[in-house]
Each structure stands twice: as structure tokens, then as C-alpha cells.
Amino acid sequence: MAGDEIKDMHVAIVGAGIVGLALAMGLHKKGVPFTVYEAASGYSTVGAGIGFGPNGDLALSMIEEGFLSHYERVCVGHKPPAPQNIYYEGLLLEDGLGLKESWYGNSSWGHPDYIRRAAHRNAVLQIMTSFIPIEKVRFSKRLTDVEQLPDKVVLTFADGEVAEASVMIGADGIKSVVREHILKPSHPNQVDPVYADSYCYRGVISIAEAKEILGDLTDVAKMYLGDHRCCVTYLISGGAELNFLLCVADDKPWELKNAVSQKVSYETMMADFKGRGVDDRFFRLLSKANPIKWGLFHHRDTSTYYRGRVALVGDSAHASLPFQAAGAGQGLEDALVLSNVLAEIFNAPKKDEPLEAYISAGFAGYDSVRRPRAQRQHERAQEMALMLYFQHPETGASMEKVLNQLQNGWFDWLWFRDLNADIQTAVRGVHEVINT
Numbered sequence: 001m002a003g004d005e006i007k008d009m010h011v012a013i014v015g016a017g018i019v020g021l022a023l024a025m026g027l028h029k030k031g032v033p034f035t036v037y038e039a040a041s042g043y044s045t046v047g048a049g050i051g052f053g054p055n056g057d058l059a060l061s062m063i064e065e066g067f068l069s070h071y072e073r074v075c076v077g078h079k080p081p082a083p084q085n086i087y088y089e090g091l092l093l094e095d096g097l098g099l100k101e102s103w104y105g106n107s108s109w110g111h112p113d114y115i116r117r118a119a120h121r122n123a124v125l126q127i128m129t130s131f132i133p134i135e136k137v138r139f140s141k142r143l144t145d146v147e148q149l150p151d152k153v154v155l156t157f158a159d160g161e162v163a164e165a166s167v168m169i170g171a172d173g174i175k176s177v178v179r180e181h182i183l184k185p186s187h188p189n190q191v192d193p194v195y196a197d198s199y200c201y202r203g204v205i206s207i208a209e210a211k212e213i214l215g216d217l218t219d220v221a222k223m224y225l226g227d228h229r230c231c232v233t234y235l236i237s238g239g240a241e242l243n244f245l246l247c248v249a250d251d252k253p254w255e256l257k258n259a260v261s262q263k264v265s266y267e268t269m270m271a272d273f274k275g276r277g278v279d280d281r282f283f284r285l286l287s288k289a290n291p292i293k294w295g296l297f298h299h300r301d302t303s304t305y306y307r308g309r310v311a312l313v314g315d316s317a318h319a320s321l322p323f324q325a326a327g328a329g330q331g332l333e334d335a336l337v338l339s340n341v342l343a344e345i346f347n348a349p350k351k352d353e354p355l356e357a358y359i360s361a362g363f364a365g366y367d368s369v370r371r372p373r374a375q376r377q378h379e380r381a382q383e384m385a386l387m388l389y390f391q392h393p394e395t396g397a398s399m400e401k402v403l404n405q406l407q408n409g410w411f412d413w414l415w416f417r418d419l420n421a422d423i424q425t426a427v428r429g430v431h432e433v434i435n436t
């Protein structure tokens with residue numbers, strides 16, 4: 001049972017997506033008592049490809065060193081013999097793809113120290129859940145209400161159950177109940193996700209189908225750039241499938257009030273790319289997508305990741321555009337830093353002391369390390385979208401200018417981070433409380 005002394009500390013994690021699971025892995029590894037509450041009746045089985053970048057891979061391996069050896073078995077980069085340290089190769093969406101342009105042959109970006117890898121989301125989730133005892137996860141528990149009392153957090157679920165915890169972490173994704181609890185009193189206009197003026201159509205097809213359309217272009221992950229339209233393709237499922245997104249820069253508001261996806265007719269979907277000089281191959285690819293518009297939403301401003309005994313991780317804290325493929329990676333960093341902060345509190349020597357001062361110092365440290373960095377990723381993802389859509393004020397419709405940005409350290413700050421130093425900074429306040 002949760003209590004207000006260090007020895008009775010119990011953490012409630014709301015949401016069993018990638019980030020909630022990463023936090024659960026971290027707490028389990030460090031012996032901190034926790035329960036995960038997930039609205040769905042089982043672990044998620046939806047989703048397509050995902051890759052975490054070197055920082056996300058590092059965070060996961062620091063959370064659980066056993067993770068990477070399993071992960072590497074389900075990952076794929078490019079088809080050999082293509083160099084695996086290419087992140088993406090850029091081409092054009094327009095007819096001919098730019099294969100005759102002077103930059104062709106020198107239009108990839110990446111880093112010599114990063115081997116690209118991506119996997120099917122399901123495969124990643126299966127590995128993560130294998131590290132978490134199932135009895136610590138409660139399914140069909142949709143959080144509807146949060147109350148903070150001086151010595152505990154009270155969680156109320158849609159089925160009427162009430163639970164208590166010493167601290168609660170919201171990993172409940174972009175439409176987060178926990179975010180509302182934290183931000184509504186001080187920053188009500190920051191609660192709801194904002195339409196990021198972009199939507200996409202998605203699909204996963206067999207490599208045989210993909211080759212029939214794109215031939216050897218499938219061998220290396222690609223970003224196809226164009227005027228208000230772009231496309232991303234990469235291999236998943238050990239190279240047996242191609243994951244693709246066809247994206248639209250939108251100049252209209254999102255129509256639906258309470259849904260981030262909208263079923264449209266096949267004709268509407270196809271018409272979205274017509275009359276723009278788009279290469280025929282993309283129409284064939286698009287015809288394989290589900291005719292569902294996935295609105296891309298983000299949290300533009302977030303003034304704090306915590307209030308009292310409650311904090312945010314993952315998309316509930318910093319949902320962003322997906323064009324740097326870095327949202328989950330940032331969530332994994334949250335999970336790494338926060339699991340260390342919570343473990344530091346749980347392992348503090350004076351077991352009978354009340355938790356409040358420790359939590360307050362720990363969450364302040366977590367927020368100070370994670371929020372500026374995740375916010376920077378958020379802003380850069382917006383810039384990246386503008387570059388891919390040829391709308392960026394500095395790079396415009398010039399492939400050379402875009403490449404000049406992406407090939408010259410654009411990702412370095414994001415990918416290569418001293419995560420140990422982040423942990424040390426975040427736990428400093430807890431140490432001060434321990435030493436007073």
C-alpha cells in the first residue's frame with residue numbers, strides 16, 4: 001500500500017505505451033514499487049515502424065542493459081551493402097525524383113557513429129513488456145480523475161475503482177488526463193494538443209509490393225521532399241516490409257473536435273497529391289495506404305512537467321511532429337532520468353521521513369533537465385517539417401540548402417548527449433535533501 005514515508009513509496013504510472021513501459025522497466029530494474037494503469041484491455045498491437053536514434057537506444061540500454069541484444073534481433077537498417085550509417089537519403093517528390101540533379105549521389109545525411117535501425121512497434125513493445133512482471137500492470141483502467149492530498153495522490157478510474165499512490169506519473173499520451181491535472185490551474189491554454197498544420201496517410205506493405213513500385217529505392221530509407229507534400233519510406237520487419245508516410249502541409253484547421261484521425265474516401269486521399277507534379281510512383285504507393293487522414297498534433301508550449309506529486313513523461317509532456325523520428329526517443333530519456341530520480345528517493349537512507357521534500361526536489365531536477373531539451377526537439381521537428389515541405393524561410397525549395405543543413409550537424413545535439421550527466425544533474429536536489 002502506498003504511503004507518505006520513503007519506505008512505503010509507491011509509484012502509479014498511467015499509460016502503457018512505449019514511454020510508460022520504459023519507466024516501468026526502469027523502476028522494476030531498480031526495485032522501486034510501482035503499478036501501471038492502462039486504459040486498453042491489453043498491450044497495444046497497433047502501429048508501424050519506429051526508431052529511437054542513438055540517444056534513445058542509449059537511454060533504453062541504460063534503463064535495462066538486456067534490452068539492446070533483443071532489440072538488435074528485430075531491427076533493420078538499409079539493405080546491405082548500403083552503408084548503415086546513412087540516416088536518410090533525400091530525393092524529390094516531383095516527377096523523376098531528382099535523380100538527374102547535380103546533388104544526386106550526395107543527398108544522404110547521418111553520422112559515422114550512428115548505425116541506423118528501425119523496427120516494427122509491436123516487436124519493440126513485446127521486448128519491453130518481457131521485462132515487466134504482468135502482475136504490476138492493470139488493464140482496462142482508464143484514469144478519469146486525479147486528486148492530490150497532502151500525503152498522497154488519489155486516482156479514480158472509469159470503472160469506479162479508486163487507487164492511491166505516493167506519486168503519479170502521466171504517460172498517457174497526447175490527449176492526457178494527467179497533463180490537464182498539472183497544467184489546467186496555472187496554464188489552461190497549454191492543456192490541449194494543437195494541430196500542427198500537417199496530416200499524413202500511412203501504410204506498411206510487403207517488400208515485394210514495394211519493390212514493384214519503387215525498385216531499389218527501397219534499399220535505403222528515404223525522405224522525398226516537395227512543395228507542401230513529402231514522403232518518408234523505410235524498411236521494417238527485418239527488411240520484409242516497407243513502412244511509408246505520405247504527408248501534407250495543411251492550410252486549413254483540423255475539422256474534427258475529438259478525433260485525431262479521419263476516414264476519407266479513396267478518391268479524396270488520391271486527390272490530395274494530384275496536380276502537383278508528383279511522380280507517378282507515389283500515387284501507386286498512396287493507393288496502398290489506408291484512406292485515413294492522421295492529423296499531426298503537438299504540445300507547442302509546456303511551462304512545467306509537474307505539479308506536487310504528479311509529473312509527465314513522453315507525449316503527454318512533449319508531443320511533437322514526427323519528422324525527426326525523435327518523439328519516443330525523448331520519452332525514453334524522460335523515463336531514464338525519472339526512474340533514476342525516483343530510485344534515488346526510494347533508496348534515501350532515512351526510511352521514515354516524509355516524501356514531500358524529496359519529491360519536490362526530484363521533480364524540479366527532472367523538469368530542469370528534460371523540459372528544455374524536449375522543447376528544443378519539438379521546435380527543431382517543426383523546422384524539419386518546413387524544410388521537407390520546402391517552406392522553410394532559409395532553405396526554401398532548394399535541395400542543396402536543405403542538405404547543407406541536414407548534412408552539417410543538424411542532429412548532433414539530439415543524438416549525442418551525455419545522459420549520465422543529465423541523471424547526475426537531475427538527482428542533485430534529492431542529494432541535497434538527503435544531506436540536510
Ligand SMILES: Cc1cc2nc3c(=O)[nH]c(=O)nc-3n(C[C@H](O)[C@H](O)[C@H](O)COP(=O)(O)OP(=O)(O)OC[C@H]3O[C@@H](n4cnc5c(N)ncnc54)[C@H](O)[C@@H]3O)c2cc1C
Nearest residue numbers: 015017018019039051143172173314315325326327328329
Ligand atoms: C507517424 C508517426 C511516426 C513516428 N515515428 C517515430 C519514430 O520513428 N521515432 C520516435 O522516437 N518517435 C516517433 N514518433 C513519436 C512516437 O510515436 C511517440 O512519441 C511515442 O509513441 C509516445 O509514446 P507515449 O508512451 O508517450 O504515448 P502513447 O504511445 O500514446 O501511449 C499512451 C498510453 O496511455 C494510455 N492512456 C491514454 N489515456 C489514458 C487514461 N486516461 N488512463 C489510462 N491509460 C491511458 C493509452 O491507451 C496508451 O497505451 C512517431 C509519431 C508518429 C505520429
